[in-house]
Amino acid sequence: DIQMTQSPSSLSASVGDRVTITCRASQGIVNYLAWFQQKPGRAPKSLIYAASSLQSGVPSKFSGSGSGTDFTLTISSLQPEDSATYYCQQYYSYPLTFGGGTKVEIK
Amino acid sequence: EVQLVESGGGLVQPGGSLRVSCAASGFIFSGYEMMWIRQAPGKGLEWVSYIAGSSSPIYYRDSVKGRFTISRDNSKNLLYLQMNSLRAEDTGVYYCARGLHGGYWGQGTLVTVSS
Numbered sequence: 001d002i003q004m005t006q007s008p009s010s011l012s013a014s015v016g017d018r019v020t021i022t023c024r025a026s027q028g029i030v031n032y033l034a035w036f037q038q039k040p041g042r043a044p045k046s047l048i049y050a051a052s053s054l055q056s057g058v059p060s061k062f063s064g065s066g067s068g069t070d071f072t073l074t075i076s077s078l079q080p081e082d083s084a085t086y087y088c089q090q091y092y093s094y095p096l097t098f099g100g101g102t103k104v105e106i107k
Numbered sequence: 108e109v110q111l112v113e114s115g116g117g118l119v120q121p122g123g124s125l126r127v128s129c130a131a132s133g134f135i136f137s138g139y140e141m142m143w144i145r146q147a148p149g150k151g152l153e154w155v156s157y158i159a160g161s162s163s164p165i166y167y168r169d170s171v172k173g174r175f176t177i178s179r180d181n182s183k184n185l186l187y188l189q190m191n192s193l194r195a196e197d198t199g200v201y202y203c204a205r206g207l208h209g210g211y212w213g214q215g216t217l218v219t220v221s222s
Contacts, residue, residue, distance in 0.1 A: 034208040036152075043215055044152065049208040087152055091207045095168045096142070096154040 002026050002090050006099035014107045019075040021102045023088035028068045032092035035064055035073045038101075039084045047086075048073065080106050109133040109211045111203050116216030123193050127216050129186040129203030137161075137181035139205050143188045146215075147199040156188065157207070171197075193220045 003026035013019050023033065031051035036044040046055040048064035051071055061076045075082055083106050088099040115127040129141070143155040156177040157166040165177055176189040186203050200215040 032208075036209065038152075043202055043212040044209070045212070046208070046210050049210065055210060089152070089154075089209065094157070094166045096157070096207075098152040098154065101151050 001095055002029060002093060002097050004088055004090055004097050004099040006086075006088055006102050008102060009100065010103040010105070012105045012107050013078050015078055015080065017078045019078050019082075019104060021073045021086055021088075021104075023066075023071045023073070023099050025069045025071075025090055025092075029090045029092035031067050032090055033064075033066070033071050034089045034091065035062075036087045036089065037082075037084045038087065044087065075104075078104075078106065082106075109205065111205065111211055111213035113201065113203055113213045113216035116201065116218045118219045118221065119193055120222050121194060121220055123220070124189070124191045125193065125218060126187060126189045127201050127218065128188075129213055131184045131186065131203075131205070134205070136179075136184040140207055141179065141186045142204045142207070142209065143177060143186075144202045144204055144209070144212075145197075145199040145218075146202070147196075150199070153199075155201070158186070190218070193218075195220050 005024045007022050033051045035048040038044040052064045063074045085101045085103045087101050110132045112130045119125050140159050142157050158177045174192045178187045198220045202215045203213045205211040
């Protein structure tokens with residue numbers, strides 16, 4: 001199975017800060033990587049697919065990059081509504097696997 | 108508008124069975140692969156099963172193989188997950204999602220396995 005390791009597991013940042021979350025795959029997954037945002041009590045929401053393609057309707061402050069084993073999700077200017085847990089997921093091979101999540105809090 | 112609505116969750120005893128459903132609307136259901144993903148209370152996301160638009164191929168995570176069965180009825184725009192021999196560790200919110208990279212998710216249905 002491909003292990004997905006996210007870092008950090010949590011972070012606290014101020015409104016307007018640029019925030020970067022890292023996701024590392026235990027083996028190469030080309031660009032078969034998605035990012036999700038989940039707020040408490042809510043279903044996950046798709047942000048990014050194919051490592052860097054923005055899902056329809058998602059604000060452009062979210063961006064993704066990377067290929068192979070190392071990927072990043074960046075929020076260009078953090079806003080209060082971005083407080084959530086973020087997950088990466090590889091869909092290169094079965095079983096599909098998720099990272100452990102990164103909880104983003106606003107200072 | 109794409110909508111996915113899960114139903115059928117509930118409380119079941121260990122060893123029991125339950126079938127959860129996902130009603131799809133707003134897109135050509137038969138043209139999309141679908142997945143079930145679950146989330147134990149306070150934990151992260153865990154992929155459970157995949158089904159192609161034509162119902163083949165199908166994949167499961169090892170811990171549910173032989174106990175869970177994914178299926179779909181493209182004439183009714185419905186996705187199913189039949190869960191047998193349920194265990195306490197199967198407890199969680201079960202989400203259906205469209206596409207291999209989960210472009211759209213339902214709101215989830217809670218399955219609790221407990222005596």
